[in-house]
Amino acid sequence: MTELRIAAVADIHLGEDLRGHYRKKIEGIERRADVLLVGGDLTRHGTIAEGRVVAEELSGLPIPVVAVLGNHDYHSDHNQEIIDLLRDAGITVLDDEGTVVPVDGVRLGVAGGKGFGGGFAGKCASEFGEPETKAFVRHTKDIAERWRRALKELDADHKIVLSHYSPVKDTLMGEPPEIYPFLGSYMLAEAADAEGADLFIHGHAHAGTEKGVTPGGIRVRNVALPVIKHAYTVYCLNGDDC
Amino acid sequence: METPHYVAARVQRALAEDERTTELGIRVDVRGEQVYLRGQVSCDERRHQIENVAREAAPGLHVHNEISLVEVREPGEEEHL
Numbered sequence A: 001m002t003e004l005r006i007a008a009v010a011d012i013h014l015g016e017d018l019r020g021h022y023r024k025k026i027e028g029i030e031r032r033a034d035v036l037l038v039g040g041d042l043t044r045h046g047t048i049a050e051g052r053v054v055a056e057e058l059s060g061l062p063i064p065v066v067a068v069l070g071n072h073d074y075h076s077d078h079n080q081e082i083i084d085l086l087r088d089a090g091i092t093v094l095d096d097e098g099t100v101v102p103v104d105g106v107r108l109g110v111a112g113g114k115g116f117g118g119g120f121a122g123k124c125a126s127e128f129g130e131p132e133t134k135a136f137v138r139h140t141k142d143i144a145e146r147w148r149r150a151l152k153e154l155d156a157d158h159k160i161v162l163s164h165y166s167p168v169k170d171t172l173m174g175e176p177p178e179i180y181p182f183l184g185s186y187m188l189a190e191a192a193d194a195e196g197a198d199l200f201i202h203g204h205a206h207a208g209t210e211k212g213v214t215p216g217g218i219r220v221r222n223v224a225l226p227v228i229k230h231a232y233t234v235y236c237l238n239g240d241d242c
Numbered sequence B: 001m002e003t004p005h006y007v008a009a010r011v012q013r014a015l016a017e018d019e020r021t022t023e024l025g026i027r028v029d030v031r032g033e034q035v036y037l038r039g040q041v042s043c044d045e046r047r048h049q050i051e052n053v054a055r056e057a058a059p060g061l062h063v064h065n066e067i068s069l070v071e072v073r074e075p076g077e078e079e080h081l
């Protein structure tokens, strides 16, 4: 089967001050990768003006681009408008759903969305007590349920989960443990493990580390720009002659 | 003198909530009258804005800007999974 070259990055945090910079770094990406996945925190404040910069920087590439939003992209309550303008620019935006990207006859399935926090098994928040606490935990639970369904429904040769928040602690190493519950949730990993996937891409943890694995054995990669320090990283699925 | 602990908390919140910065990943340590800022950002302008916001949130204290610039490099080697 043909090999898939997956370029991935997150936390590009674009704004007017960085217009044109990121685009320069991804020119020629089609020679290195078949698809680009962008794991949220596309902007700094989630304004429509910043969303337009993101659309300009990521549109018109010769390879398909699939993105999710991050918490920063929600900050100004214009998350839906940002999704719309990215979609108008030809970018596939996943908002708790899946998509199939055909690459040279191979069907690459990508499912996911922003994700959310809550913490990790043994040290996590639970749906108990004040309504605010319950709402926090339920938000993650609902998201995980939608991802599980999206993964199940994907008719693809390979499956990747694309998220902003982390599914595991491994890739948070370097972050203060006190804030782990705000960086991810084990429920995201549980959803992926239940349905199976080849790779789990996330961002958000700027001070974390790149590599980890879910309890079920799915490889996890934190591709936050300050972690990978490159315009993107390329992961090859299937075969060794990338 | 204000307890360093609360100064650090106030500076950190300011960096996250101020529209000029919205930086969540900056580490703030306060030792006596010295404030240390650590972390990584992607351009020099953001680095300076962080320092400005921190100074406003900690008037009278000495702010040390130890934030480094991440240079976004061209893509490197691929990983085969």
Ligand SMILES: [Fe+2]
Pocket (backbone or CB within 6 Å): A011, A013, A041, A070, A072, A204, A206
């Ligand atoms: Fe981020």
Ligand SMILES: [Fe+2]
Pocket (backbone or CB within 6 Å): A041, A070, A071, A072, A164, A203, A204, A205
């Ligand atoms: Fe984030």
